Amino acid sequence: MNRCERVAQNFSPSKAREAQEVLSRLVRRESVKGEVLYVGGIDVSYRGKLGIGVFVIMKYPTAEPLGCSYVAKEACVPYVPGLLAFREMEVAAPLVGAVLRSHRIDLLFVNGHGIAHPRRFGLATHVGLVFKTRTIGVARRRLVGTEVREGNRILLTHEGETVGARLGSFYVSPGWGVTLEEALEYTSTLTRKGLPEPLRLADRLGKALGAEAGNGGDCAWLMREL
DNA sequence: GCGACAG
DNA sequence: ATCTTGTCGC
Numbered sequence: 001m002n003r004c005e006r007v008a009q010n011f012s013p014s015k016a017r018e019a020q021e022v023l024s025r026l027v028r029r030e031s032v033k034g035e036v037l038y039v040g041g042i043d044v045s046y047r048g049k050l051g052i053g054v055f056v057i058m059k060y061p062t063a064e065p066l067g068c069s070y071v072a073k074e075a076c077v078p079y080v081p082g083l084l085a086f087r088e089m090e091v092a093a094p095l096v097g098a099v100l101r102s103h104r105i106d107l108l109f110v111n112g113h114g115i116a117h118p119r120r121f122g123l124a125t126h127v128g129l130v131f132k133t134r135t136i137g138v139a140r141r142r143l144v145g146t147e148v149r150e151g152n153r154i155l156l157t158h159e160g161e162t163v164g165a166r167l168g169s170f171y172v173s174p175g176w177g178v179t180l181e182e183a184l185e186y187t188s189t190l191t192r193k194g195l196p197e198p199l200r201l202a203d204r205l206g207k208a209l210g211a212e213a214g215n216g217g218d219c220a221w222l223m224r225e226l
Numbered sequence: 227g228c229g230a231c232a233g
Numbered sequence: 234a235t236c237t238t239g240t241c242g243c
Binding site (some may be wrong): 043044045046064079080081082084087088111112114115116122123139140141142143144171182 | 230231232233
């Protein structure tokens with residue numbers, strides 16, 4: 001049995017859920033103040049067992065692309081609904097940590113739910129708490145909750161709590177340090193077509209990089225071609 | 227037991 | 234998410 005198989009064997013969904021319940025009490029729901037000039041977008045795509053994490057940096061609110069870096073490594077933790085963060089963090093955490101240490105990022109868009117999660121601790125919230133950075137969760141599909149129309153918007157309600165909202169073809173939920181209102185404002189401002197720009201670009205770059213098979217590094221060169 | 231189920 | 238051929242529609 002190789003290292004990756006051992007990691008998979010060791011992964012305990014029940015313990016991971018317990019961890020989420022403990023950590024979710026530490027999440028900052030109130031808004032963190034501070035001007036937003038630089039935003040990031042993080043996305044992980046897969047090619048077989050290889051996970052490709054991409055981090056893009058953009059100017060806010062123009063969505064001008066400023067930088068890109070990526071990592072590629074075997075994804076060992078299996079995907080379990082509600083535990084996506086444990087799978088993606090294995091690939092993306094080192095990348096996010098490295099970029100946040102060397103660049104100013106005021107707000108980070110994450111491909112996955114924030115508090116719109118069974119234990120209010122989706123991927124975006126997990127990333128925000130670990131790195132103490134404002135995050136917004138954006139997901140194409142719903143994990144929990146029911147849609148409730150309220151005026152001109154569609155809210156996502158779960159167990160009596162408003163945990164997010166639908167914006168066009170995707171769902172938005174607060175990750176860490178932002179309110180739902182702020183999340184919707186920042187997200188709609190950066191949305192041109194489909195997903196918000198930081199995630200749309202990270203998504204396309206990940207797929208393009210998948211055909212390259214590099215180990216990681218700077219991808220600004222490729223970014224300039226898309 | 228059955229259906230739902232981010233990426 | 235990814236695998237994966239042909240096929241339906243604008």
